[in-house]
Amino acid sequence: MKNSANISAYVLCGGKSTRMQSEKGLVLYKGKxxxxxxxxxxMPITSNIILVTSNGDYTFMGLPMIEDTYADKGPVGGIFTALNHTDTEQNLIxxxxxxxxxxxxxxxxxxxxKQKDALITFLSDDKNDYPLIGVYKKKALKTFSDAISAEKLKLCPLVNSISHHxxxxxxxxxxxxxxxxxxxxLHALNLLDL
Ligand SMILES: Nc1nc2c(ncn2[C@@H]2O[C@H](COP(=O)(O)OP(=O)(O)OP(=O)(O)O)[C@@H](O)[C@H]2O)c(=O)[nH]1
Structure with missing residues (x-):
């Protein structure tokens, strides 16, 4: 069931892809x-999907694209851009x-x-947090704006410093x-999953 009225989704496609050495979101896994x-x-969760990037190479996806409000602020800047843009309380990022x-x-x-009051809900395991597989409430915007002003651009400490689940x-x-x-x-992934 689609619930596109209740939730937006933003995929962060900015950054430098230094380690991949080519645009990360466009590299192929199983030919796609x-x-x-x-x-x-x-798509089955929401059709309201927006790409946060200024790279025209993503236009083939036929999705709305928005540019970072502040350039070169990493994922924290990308999340700020998403939360500043959204008109839904829940935002899958x-x-x-x-x-x-x-x-x-x-x-x-x-x-x-949806069942929690936390500003951010994200995945985690015994070793790592995955805040870039998370749901961010619009109300978290100020946290991200303050972090950018203070140049505190490390995402894991930031999400752990405010109400989260x-x-x-x-x-x-x-x-x-x-x-x-x-x-x-990428090579290992394509070899393992052939
Ligand atoms: N919109 C936006 N997304 C970003 C920015 N920096 C990183 N991202 C995205 O955030 C996610 C995690 O990025 P990282 O792996 O930390 O950084 P990266 O720049 O993509 O890659 P490296 O240069 O290899 O560290 C990826 O989806 C990136 O596309 C940014 O400044 N703006």
Whole structure:
């Protein structure tokens, strides 16, 4: 069931892709660009999907695109741009480097987020937080604006410093949230999942 009136989705496609050395959201997993895998996983949750990027190479997706309000502020700047733009309380925010993400994991995230008062709900495991697979309330905007003013641009400490709820993923789900940052990781992914 679509609930596009209640939730927006923003995929962050900015940054430098230094480790991948080519635009991360456009590299191929099983012959399909990362961005397409991610958007297809989001579609059953909401059709209100926006890409946060100024890179015209993403226009083939046929989705709205918005530019960062503040350039070169990393994911914190991308999230600010999304929360400043949105007109929904709930906002699914994803990075463009998680091609194995699934609709069912995103549905778990969005459902739990609605039941919690926390400003941010995101996935986590025993070692890592995954704040770029998260739901951010519009009310979190001030946190991001303050962080940019103070040049506090590290996302993990920031999300842990305000009201948040972590959804602990199980062992099988760990491979679904893997972010692919380099050519070596991409190569391994395509080899393992052939
Ligand atoms: N809109 C926007 N997205 C960003 C920005 N910086 C990073 N991102 C996105 O945030 C996610 C995580 O990015 P990182 O892996 O931390 O950084 P990166 O610049 O993409 O890659 P590296 O240069 O290899 O660190 C990815 O989806 C990026 O596209 C930014 O300044 N603006």
């Amino acid at each position: 660009p990362f961005i397409r895998w991610i958007v297809e996983a989001i 994803l990075s463009c480097d998680v091609p194995k993400i699934t609709t069912s994991l995103l549905a778990k995230l969005t459902t739990e987020s 972590k959804i602990i993923i199980n062992t099988e789900e760990k491979s679904l949230v893997q972010n692919i940052n380099s050519k070596a990781e």
